Amino acid sequence: MRVLALLVALASSVAFASEPDLAAFASLPADPVPPELVRGLHYWISNENHLELFHDAVKDKGGVYVGVGSDQNYLLGAWARAEVLVLLDFDQSIVDLHRVYRVVFRAAETPADFLRLWTLKSRPEVRRLIQEGYADPRERASALRAHGTARWAVERRLKRVVEQMTKVSLPCFLVDEADYAHLRRLFLDDKVFMLRGDLTAQRGVSAVGRAVARAGMKVGVLYLSNAEQYFPYDRRYRSNIRELPMDEGSVVVRTSGQRGVSHVKGTYYHYNTQSGASFREWLADAKTRDSRAMLRYAPPSGTVYGLSRLDIGPEEAREAMKQRLLAKRPVKKVKKARGLP
Template identity: 75%
Template sequence: MPAMRVLALVVLLASAVAVASEPELELTGSTRLPSDPTPAELVRDTHYWISNEDHLGLFHDAVKDKRGVYLGVGSDQNYLLAAWARAEVLVLMDFDQSIVDLHRVYRLMFLAAETPEEFLRLWRRESRAEVRRLIQEKGGTRFERAQLLRAYGTARWAVERRLKRVVEQMKKASLPCFLVDADDYAHIRGLHEGNRVLVVRGDLTAERTVAALGRVTKQAGRKMGVVYLSNAEQYFPYDANYRSNMRALPLDEHSVVVRTSGQRGITHVKGSYYHYNTQSGSSFRAWLEDRKTRDVRMMLRYAPDTGQPRGLSRLDMGPGEAREAWKQKLLEKRMRRVARQ
């Protein structure tokens, strides 16, 4: 073998060994994800301090033990879902800085409270002075403390009421809840103690935060376990930015995307504002490649309703298969109508 070829082979092998031995990047609370720009306006000019999704138990089986990286928008609902998923890294994102500040208040309370009972006590009215001292002592810079105090002072009463409601809902559904179940609570608290919670102001349709999260997650050798989108998708089209952001996330057939939608033309859970949908990561990626799908409603119309209850759907098919199944369902419905006539 010529000397130059031998040298080239040696260099190639050395490079391969170097790459193989290079440690994976770790995804922790210290990871610096870039924030997206502050939005020009908020939806309905409102801070959504708490969730109004009252049937989150419908997501339990879909997210249970998914592990991996959990990405979620919104507020309190993420702790419930992430505990069920046994998320290994928790990424909490919202384009409203006030919700980001509220999550940082949650963090201080999780770290201060060893039990769910103590955590709930800290949200009560009589604990206000104690929590304010906690924020003053551990809330960061003077500016950051002011932000946290403002978020806590505005949201406290709503959060206290919401958490009580979640306890009642999960008890009625016979499901574990981080506000009662010691293991679920310990998991979320452990994520905070282990510095595995990232809180960032991010916009699903902007260019920085989600794209950066996708890159860092892949570099860390991790996969997405759960992506929780709440009802955010109903407010924007599936434009190039959104498709690019979601495709950047390492989603596969083991990942699950969970969302709600209050749009017309799809079934809603009885007594609820919302339709509840779960979707495999591989199915979502396939739909993102489909240019005919211009928004979430155009996708959800093909999501089979499980009927347990009506208003809950599961989508694991790609667009071609889903549309064909929908056509067959319509055809069968027409044939039954003709037969009755």
């Protein structure tokens, strides 16, 4: 019996030791409130309607998922089977909305229950969950306000996500039991952290990087949405990204509505995936002044117009672009000699 007790104690200590230290995530510092919002709007829901294009890139990446924006993080985080979610947005209202998601995930045992709680009929029930879920009166009031304002938009968005993922035959946390259970377990285990974080500010993102390192983990997925199109790659942004522990196995996923890059047909956006190692190389390159300067070198996927994958550094990418342009020149000369357009 004594030997058995020792074995049980040893097994427990090993299990405890294998659990990452997430204490630093619980005290992440918020960045200052931005002087203004993009177009003065709160982006309660995503308008990226082809997130299925990211599925293969993020699938089973594990590690820490770091993402900006709202609902899209849950779809991608479930596909990635993230071990920790860090949800950032420089708009405090979006952080408040994530707090609503938190009480809904914790209360709803199934995807169907989750969707039901976003309906108008369930509004009183969710308000009660918010009131019971937040002792801090400011957090409670902010979450109630976010729910009252955004509920209808979220309900509509979630229905569209279900329709799109059904159309492309991909699992979705709003329907798939395993995807949903994974996300709900993260919330129940307090492994989801919400932060007013600005990618170009000094405090939040760098603190996330230190928390990931302290936990002995890596960033499996970094989701940037289309945020990069609104700022240059300045010293602070480069430093923030360098502080996030990423390697060749990490993936960065982003969209871009900028001119000069191809957009998926019928949408506002170009969709891009990139290895963490490649992104680090580009950020170390002084010529890469913004995301468009990098994305113009991203090779097209060859499967979907407007989707690209970048896994190489700037020197190799520029040389590859040069060779592609040189290869096209003889074709143009032949056409011109034959009088063809």
